Amino acid sequence: MTFAVRSSNSVGGGGDSFAVLFVFFSYANPEAAEMSHGTKWLHHLRKLSAENISGGPIEKGQNRVIDASLTLIRERAKLKGELLRALGGVIASTALLGVPLGHNSSFLQGPAFAPPRIREAIWCGSTNSSTEEGKELNDPRVLTDVGDVPVQEIRDCGVDDDRLMNIISDSVKLVMEEEPLRPLILGGDHSISYPVVRAVSEKHGGPLDILHLDAHPDIYDAFEGNKYSHASSFARIMEGGYARRLLQVGIRSITSEGREQGKRFGVEQYEMRTFLRDREILENLKLGEGVKGVYISVDVDCLDPAFAPGVSHIEPGGLSFRDVLNILHNLQGNVIAADVVEFNPQRDTVDGMTAMVAAKLVRELTAKISK
Numbered sequence: 001m002t003f004a005v006r007s008s009n010s011v012g013g014g015g016d017s018f019a020v021l022f023v024f025f026s027y028a029n030p031e032a033a034e035m036s037h038g039t040k041w042l043h044h045l046r047k048l049s050a051e052n053i054s055g056g057p058i059e060k061g062q063n064r065v066i067d068a069s070l071t072l073i074r075e076r077a078k079l080k081g082e083l084l085r086a087l088g089g090v091i092a093s094t095a096l097l098g099v100p101l102g103h104n105s106s107f108l109q110g111p112a113f114a115p116p117r118i119r120e121a122i123w124c125g126s127t128n129s130s131t132e133e134g135k136e137l138n139d140p141r142v143l144t145d146v147g148d149v150p151v152q153e154i155r156d157c158g159v160d161d162d163r164l165m166n167i168i169s170d171s172v173k174l175v176m177e178e179e180p181l182r183p184l185i186l187g188g189d190h191s192i193s194y195p196v197v198r199a200v201s202e203k204h205g206g207p208l209d210i211l212h213l214d215a216h217p218d219i220y221d222a223f224e225g226n227k228y229s230h231a232s233s234f235a236r237i238m239e240g241g242y243a244r245r246l247l248q249v250g251i252r253s254i255t256s257e258g259r260e261q262g263k264r265f266g267v268e269q270y271e272m273r274t275f276l277r278d279r280e281i282l283e284n285l286k287l288g289e290g291v292k293g294v295y296i297s298v299d300v301d302c303l304d305p306a307f308a309p310g311v312s313h314i315e316p317g318g319l320s321f322r323d324v325l326n327i328l329h330n331l332q333g334n335v336i337a338a339d340v341v342e343f344n345p346q347r348d349t350v351d352g353m354t355a356m357v358a359a360k361l362v363r364e365l366t367a368k369i370s371k
């Protein structure tokens, strides 16, 4: 509250719109408003904000915040692209983009807090900057970072999910604008894979082969009425025609709808109960031939909770960390983008074990992408 009030004083000429924005902010955060102003005031705020929603100062204010957010990502990506082109000889270089979004989770919202914890673990002094196969992470030709999409700040302006998903897609496209940057997205809950894959497919102009590691197929038509649910992202991806092949690996929590939807969309579902049999195939994958490239989406809950307890949906019977690395290291194909999602720092061990797991996934995916 104090922040919004101070803003209305300090930004010249924008006083009115900020006053209204303040009203909307209170509407979007009823608990905050309730604490400081009481329920009667809240009633007035809601009424006022509802009358000012479309075409008015609120919408202009939202546009300004969105433009500023995209500008920061665009300029950071541009600077990194310029650096790499000046250095020369780089075909593909990984750029981290955080998407701290947790509200489309059906259970816990903690994944919104993951990106800074993953970054911290990537650079933790307990390890070093070499990947297993010898790439140097502190070389900008291998890895750079363009920061986060400010999801909470944008939502606090009253922006809805249709628009937020477009902002996420636009942010991913801004990174891909800058050759030779390739986006690696730090989630966030799994709902973010839809806008990210859509952006990658649209930018490259065709469908992709997708390797999706997860305990769940996330392919409900809608989950609890939410078409943007983290349990529905792959339904949106398949409907959109963004995937030629979708391979789901690590599956061990699947309903009849999950199987039916899988059949309907021609998804290749590899279940944990047959992993020992499928292992040979999964450790020798060749993907992306004849399409624009390979996308890898890693839901941290693909791992057995013994390896990665810091997730919202604890599902026993999963992959070991080495199983996942074997699949990734042996995969043949041009990986053009990836995400690591569903790490929930609020369920991690005190020493941040799952943060380290998520970070190592990011490190090894970086090695896979950069060349």
Ligand SMILES: NC(=[NH2+])NCCC[C@H](N)C(=O)O
Pocket (backbone or CB within 6 Å): 106, 189, 190, 191, 216, 217, 218, 230, 231, 253, 299, 301, 313, 342
């Ligand atoms: N992205 C995820 N972690 N999705 C988990 C979805 C869980 C949901 N309860 C289901 O039945 O599938």
Ligand SMILES: [Mn+2]
Pocket (backbone or CB within 6 Å): 214, 215, 216, 299, 301, 302, 313, 342
């Ligand atoms: Mn999952």
Ligand SMILES: [Mn+2]
Pocket (backbone or CB within 6 Å): 190, 214, 216, 218, 230, 299, 342
């Ligand atoms: Mn998932």
